[in-house]
Amino acid sequence: MSKVEVNHLTKSFGKLKVLDDISFQVEDGDFLCIVGPTGCGKTTFLNSLVKLYDVDCGEILINGEAVDLNKHSIAYIMQEYSTMSWLTVRENVQFGMKIRKFSKKKIKEKTQEVLRMVGMEKFADYYPGQLSASMLQRVSIARAFAVEPDLLLMDEPYGQLDLELRFKLEDELIRIWQETKTTIIFITHNIEEAVYMSRRIMVLTNKPTKVKEDFENPLPLPRNVTEESFVEMRNRVTNLIKWW
Amino acid sequence: MRKKIRFQNTKAETAVYFCASLTGLLLIWYLAVRYTNLNKVMPSPFEVFAFVGSSFVKNIGSRILPFHILASLKRVFVGYFLACIIGIPLGIIMGCSRTGKAVIKPIFELLRPIPGLAWIPLAILWFGIGESSKYFIICVSAIVSIILNSYSGASQVDPILTGAAKMLGARPIQIFFYITLPSSVPQIFAGLQVGLSSSWMAVIAAEMIRASEGAGWIITTGMESGNTVQILSGMISIGLVGLLLASLLRLMERGLCAWNIQGK
Missing domain, CATH: 1.20.5 (Single alpha-helices involved in coiled-coils or other helix-helix interfaces)
Known part of the structure; x- marks a missing residue:
């Protein structure tokens, strides 16, 4: 499990300030959904968190230490497809486990488990070039879950999926989170998705991005999207984004 | 209908x-x-093909046609192999390392426009008129496309993939072997194909430097004696062997890059 601390994070691209002095904490085992207007810098924030971008100032700490990708067990599901086209679906899923030196037995078991979870067992020997967009994203999701990360970062991972699979994977993510208490930071622009899954919701402003509001989502799990309390929470988040 | x-x-x-x-x-x-x-x-195609057929048992010069082809093949393989073992690493270093690119690329850009055949006088001065000068000419003719394509493959690796590998805990050396190298393979093969064609083109010129056998030699001596049948036989032999080699390389590529072919 990981506790994440973000202190005064600022990031600009040339003269364009994208992240403006963002500070917050994510407790061990928390499930934080970050929502905000399109293009507000949500992805930049996650990329900065995992050091894909250098930040201008501020710091990001995991369990009180600077982020070290070899030391901290982080998995990041990106918005773009990040499957390796020269590896089969099975090999893609096993990639992270092999890097992290899981035992052969565990690799085999875990591969079966996560492929079943995302409904890709039949396509285990296919190459990414033979798959559809939604299948590619399912492979990335399976690969991230396979490494049993302490911190799971997800950048609009379900955006490309059909509704049925999306609902299934949302429930699956909640189940895994409840079971493993993995700390999750989930970026989405789908407000219903954020309210359905999260324990905490953070709403960002438009550029330069600041934290507009950060609050707990007290609704008990499992949630029902038609319940009055759910609709109220969804409206609250909608209004925060609508009237930024 | x-x-x-x-x-x-x-x-x-x-x-x-x-x-x-x-x-x-x-x-x-x-x-x-x-x-x-x-x-x-x-001459008519029948005359040429009859000459090609008969030269499998009848000498052209002091050897039969298969021997001439094997002599050229040996030269191409040595020169091409040298171009591969020098060119692929150089291209990858240029594509992966900023320092490597800064050091190698300016020199490469300077030498790149010089055609392989322009090296003939220097090759004779440096290596004499033996086999070494022929290997050298074939090597410099093939190396440009091999370096260029290897560089292009290594420098155009999708940053999303390297980012994803980093996230999964891959170290720089693992990123090189598991991401950079495999994703560059199709581009490297494209360079190898062009390099192979350049090698075949260069072997003719290389065999003009005092040779007593080879497909290029058949053409040169045919020209000297005004024997168009022999010239065309040499050309057809080069064309057929070149086609065969390119097909073999393509088969190898299919084996190594099945993912790239199946994905299309």
């Missing part, structure tokens, strides 16, 4: 079109030689 022939697969279709175009070319050649004045400077 006319019936349209439908092919079961594209391989059969390609083979039929290939045979049709080849027959068409030979027919045009034959008719042109048979019914025009072209026969004063050009």
Whole structure:
């Protein structure tokens, strides 16, 4: 499990300030959904968190230490497809486990488990070039879950999926989170998705991005999207984004 | 009603079109030689193929045709192999390392426009008129496309993939071997294909430097004696062996880059 601390994070691209002095904490085992207007810098924030971008100032700490990708067990599901086209679906899923030196037995078991979870067992020997967009994203999701990360970062991972699979994977993510208490930071622009899954919701402003509001989502799990309390929470988040 | 022939697969279709175009070319050649004045400077395809056939048992110079082809093949393989073992690492270093690129690229850009054949005088001065100068000319002719494509493959690795590998805990050396290298393979193969063609082109020029055998030598001596049948036989031999080598390389690519072919 990981506790994440973000202190005064600022990031600009040339003269364009994208992240403006963002500070917050994510407790061990928390499930934080970050929502905000399109293009507000949500992805930049996650990329900065995992050091894909250098930040201008501020710091990001995991369990009180600077982020070290070899030391901290982080998995990041990106918005773009990040499957390796020269590896089969099975090999893609096993990639992270092999890097992290899981035992052969565990690799085999875990591969079966996560492929079943995302409904890709039949396509285990296919190459990414033979798959559809939604299948590619399912492979990335399976690969991230396979490494049993302490911190799971997800950048609009379900955006490309059909509704049925999306609902299934949302429930699956909640189940895994409840079971493993993995700390999750989930970026989405789908407000219903954020309210359905999260324990905490953070709403960002438009550029330069600041934290507009950060609050707990007290609704008990499992949630029902038609319940009055759910609709109220969804409206609250909608209004925060609508009237930024 | 006319019936349209439908092919079961594209391989059969390609083979039929290939045979049709080849027959068409030979027919045009034959008719042109048979019914025009072209026969004063050009033999008919039958004469050329008869010469090629007979040269499997009858010497051209002091050797039979397969020996000449093997002699050229040996030169191409040595020169091309040298170009590969020097060119692929140089291209990858340029593509992966900023320092490598800063050091190697300016020199490469300076030497790149110089055609392989322009190196002949220097090759003779440096290596004499033996085999080494021939290997050198073939090597410098093939190396440019090999370096360029390897560089292009290594420098265009998708940053999303390297980012994803980093996230999964891969170290720089693992990123190189598991991401950079495999994703560059199709581009490297493209360079190897072009390099192989350049090698075959260069072998003719290389065999002009005092050789007593080889496909290039057949053409050169044919020119000296005004024997167009022999010249065309040498050219056809080079064409056929070149086609065979390119096909072999393509087969190898299919084996190594099945993912790239299946994905298309």
